[in-house]
């Protein structure tokens with residue numbers, strides 16, 4: 001678990017995009033929503049808090065059903081015709097890969113909705129090999145989300161396949 005209270009970058013603008021980096025500790029000290037996901041106890045539960053907040057449901061998928069992929073992102077509709085996000089996450093990933101892929105899938109969902117919904121089956125697969133760290137777009141957003149949740153990762157960008 002990193003201690004970002006000691007991180008000199010906390011609160012400073014990101015070198016790539018200029019958006020300030022903000023740890024969950026800094027957020028908590030700065031009037032953050034008392035019911036917000038950053039009060040959750042772990043990186044994974046903080047991410048689940050984010051996905052739940054916009055009605056994305058996350059399901060585990062057994063290794064034999066993943067075709068070697070890390071995750072799949074899909075959209076469905078509720079009984080009331082509201083759009084609902086679905087993320088199917090490979091169960092056999094180790095913790096760090098699991099949180100990185102989940103953050104990336106979440107970022108695709110919120111930052112790349114148009115491209116995602118334009119995909120013929122509204123279905124995107126996420127590989128499990130890291131790509132070069134993105135300096136913009138969903139991979140960079142995922143990196144920021146993870147940073148806020150308490151994880152510094154080398155890259156939160158993964159290959160995508162559209163279906």
Ligand SMILES: [Zn+2]
Nearest residue numbers: 014016017018
């Ligand atoms: Zn940035």
